[in-house]
Amino acid sequence: MTSETPWDGRPAKPLLRALAGEQVWPPPLWLMRQAGRYLPEYREVRARAGDFVTLCTTPEMAAEVTLQPIRRYGFDAAILFSDILMVPWAMGQPLRFAEGEGPVLEPVRDAAAIGALRVAGVAERAAPIMETVRRVGAGLEAEAPRTALIGFAGSPFTVACYMVEGRGSRDFAHPRAMAHADPALFGRLIRMLVDATAEYLVAQAEAGAEALMLFDSWAGLLPPAQFRRWVIEPNAALVRVLRKRLPPEFPLIGFPRLAGPMLAEFAQRTGVQAVGMDTAMDPRWAASAVPDTIALQGNLDPLALIAGGPALEVEARAILGAMRGRPFVFNLGHGIEKTTPPEHVSALVRVVRSG
Numbered sequence: 001m002t003s004e005t006p007w008d009g010r011p012a013k014p015l016l017r018a019l020a021g022e023q024v025w026p027p028p029l030w031l032m033r034q035a036g037r038y039l040p041e042y043r044e045v046r047a048r049a050g051d052f053v054t055l056c057t058t059p060e061m062a063a064e065v066t067l068q069p070i071r072r073y074g075f076d077a078a079i080l081f082s083d084i085l086m087v088p089w090a091m092g093q094p095l096r097f098a099e100g101e102g103p104v105l106e107p108v109r110d111a112a113a114i115g116a117l118r119v120a121g122v123a124e125r126a127a128p129i130m131e132t133v134r135r136v137g138a139g140l141e142a143e144a145p146r147t148a149l150i151g152f153a154g155s156p157f158t159v160a161c162y163m164v165e166g167r168g169s170r171d172f173a174h175p176r177a178m179a180h181a182d183p184a185l186f187g188r189l190i191r192m193l194v195d196a197t198a199e200y201l202v203a204q205a206e207a208g209a210e211a212l213m214l215f216d217s218w219a220g221l222l223p224p225a226q227f228r229r230w231v232i233e234p235n236a237a238l239v240r241v242l243r244k245r246l247p248p249e250f251p252l253i254g255f256p257r258l259a260g261p262m263l264a265e266f267a268q269r270t271g272v273q274a275v276g277m278d279t280a281m282d283p284r285w286a287a288s289a290v291p292d293t294i295a296l297q298g299n300l301d302p303l304a305l306i307a308g309g310p311a312l313e314v315e316a317r318a319i320l321g322a323m324r325g326r327p328f329v330f331n332l333g334h335g336i337e338k339t340t341p342p343e344h345v346s347a348l349v350r351v352v353r354s355g
């Protein structure tokens with residue numbers, strides 16, 4: 001495929017061209033958690049907001065922090081500033097972010113607690129987040145017309161992990177045990193999440209998101225049969241609902257973190273246009289295992305970005321070398337760390353943009 005100027009004479013956004021299967025070189029670039037505590041201007045707004053849920057539900061502040069990294073670095077995508085746990089919040093599960101501890105939810109571990117969750121009306125209860133999407137869309141149009149707006153949600157399994165465990169965890173023992181011991185109940189929660197997440201994502205697209213990313217951060221905890229049942233099937237179900245309700249070819253990015261060799265099956269069976277590679281993935285293996293009709297995204301080690309200098313350049317160039325000749329979006333393999341020096345991000349942008 002070649003780059004073409006569309007009929008209306010506006011250059012299509014590089015990110016959207018890559019997600020549509022075009023080889024765009026140098027590749028479009030954005031970073032997971034690009035808005036965050038490594039930026040002094042983020043810390044200023046974060047302090048003003050007080051708590052994290054307030055930041056996510058105050059459109060003026062959430063839109064401002066979404067745009068901050070675009071102003072500083074000119075990334076090819078802005079990602080809505082929110083959190084995957086805002087879906088359980090909108091389903092009525094109490095959520096707070098404890099300082100230095102991460103998210104804390106009231107765990108749902110039985111049929112009564114799961115039955116009390118509300119699916120219908122999730123998008124209305126998340127109205128402030130949709131207002132943020134509209135504001136960011138307007139901000140990009142005015143300030144950065146080549147930057148695309150990515151909306152997102154957590155995938156059902158990963159969100160269920162937090163809902164059942166009630167907090168972050170290394171192994172999410174409660175949800176994984178429930179998935180084995182009471183698959184009917186766990187499956188009910190997963191189906192509720194498919195429906196709630198579809199509604200929430202369609203509302204983001206209607207508010208102006210131009211691509212949607214599905215974060216399945218804890219997919220790699222599961223053995224293959226469980227991976228198929230709780231990762232591939234729910235993501236595929238979500239994609240099927242989205243395909244019915246969104247314009248044709250609407251770009252969807254899946255990110256089954258630490259999937260290892262299951263990444264290939266995920267890519268082929270879920271119906272997404274692109275898959276994210278985590279830090280542990282060998283991009284050369286991914287290039288051979290994932291058909292080049294599906295774009296790859298990733299996967300610089302966030303620690304190389306902290307290190308900077310030659311280590312950063314060598315790692316970034318290795319990824320570029322492995323991805324040359326296929327649709328690709330440069331990113332990290334996981335979220336940016338809060339100790340990252342902002343000038344190292346500028347250095348990375350220079351390396352990637354020099355091809």
Ligand SMILES: Cc1c2[nH]c(c1CCC(=O)O)Cc1[nH]c(c(CCC(=O)O)c1C)Cc1[nH]c(c(CCC(=O)O)c1C)Cc1[nH]c(c(C)c1CCC(=O)O)C2
Nearest residue numbers: 032033034035036079080081082083084102168215217335
């Ligand atoms: C698992 C997960 C969560 N949230 C998310 C995931 C999936 C990606 C991943 O695997 O990291 C996704 C997420 N979280 C956040 C975004 C915003 C957009 C962006 O990427 O810039 C996105 C896309 C903001 C955030 N979400 C959170 C912060 C830090 C909160 C703060 O500023 O105090 C940010 C910027 C909080 C959060 N949110 C979550 C945890 C475990 C934590 C605490 C850990 C931490 O503090 O880094 C849940």
